[in-house]
Amino acid sequence: MPTVFITGANRGLGLEFARQYAQDGWRVLATCRDPIRADALSALGPAVTVYPLDVSDFAAVAALGRELGAEAIDVMIANAGVMLNSSMSPAAIDTDAWMRSFQVNTMAPLACAGALLGSVARSNERKMIAIGSLVGSIGAATQGGIYTYRSSKAALNSVWRSFALDHPEVIAAVLSPGRMRTDMIRNETSGWDALPPPEKTASNLRILIARLTQADSGGFFHHNGKTLPW
C-alpha cells in the first residue's frame, strides 16, 4: 500500500488530497495545526493518521521527520500555505506578514523535504511535491502586486529547484494548482463561486504526480501538466 504525507490537510486542497488518496487505497499521513478541530479530516477513516504540525515550527518538523524515520513515504506534498497582507502597494506591506509568508510558504516546505528525505528516498515512488503558484512565476507575470505571497512562492521555486539538483535520489517538482474555490482566496475574488472546486484540482494534480518521472525532477508544472517558466 503506497503512502502519502500531506501538510495543511485539514481543509482546502490538502483535505481533498487526503480524501482522494485514502479513497484510492493509499495510507495517508496527514498533518494539520489542530487535529482536535479537524473534523472532516478525522472522519476520513482508518487509512488516515493525523499528526499535529505547525509547519513554521521547524523543530517540530524535524521531530516528526525522526518519528516517521522508519517509514517509506511514496509522495510528500508540502501543501500548507498562507496568503497574508497580499498588498498591491509597497508602502502598505506589513513586514511581519511578509516574514511569516516566507516561513510558511518557502522555508517550511524545504524543512519538510529535509526531514522526510530518507523516508521518501527509500519508497517506490520517491516524489516530493511543493504546491506553488502561478504568481510565483517571474517569467509568466502579467500583473504586479501581491508582493508578499508572490515573492514567497517565487523563492519556493528557487529552493525546490536547488533541492532537486542536490537530491537526484528523489523526484522533486513544484506544481501550480491554479485558482481554486478555497478559503485562501474567498475574500479576494469576485468570481469565487465560478472557480473550480479543490476536488477537481486535487484530482488533476494526482494524475500529474502519478506521471512524474525522474526527467521531470526540478521542474515547475501547471496542473494541466504544462511546464511553467520560472
Ligand SMILES: NC(=O)c1ccc[n+]([C@@H]2O[C@H](COP(=O)([O-])OP(=O)(O)OC[C@H]3O[C@@H](n4cnc5c(N)ncnc54)[C@H](OP(=O)(O)O)[C@@H]3O)[C@@H](O)[C@H]2O)c1
Ligand atoms: N486557492 C488558490 O486559488 C490557490 C492558488 C494557487 C496556489 N494555492 C496554494 O495551494 C495550497 C493550498 O491552499 P488552499 O487553497 O487549500 O488554502 P486554504 O484553504 O487557505 O488552506 C491552507 C492550509 O494551509 C494550512 N496552514 C497555514 N499555515 C500553516 C502552518 N503554519 N502550519 C500548518 N498548516 C498551515 C491551513 O491550516 P489552518 O486551518 O490551521 O489555517 C490550511 O490547512 C497553498 O500552498 C496555496 O498557496 C492556492
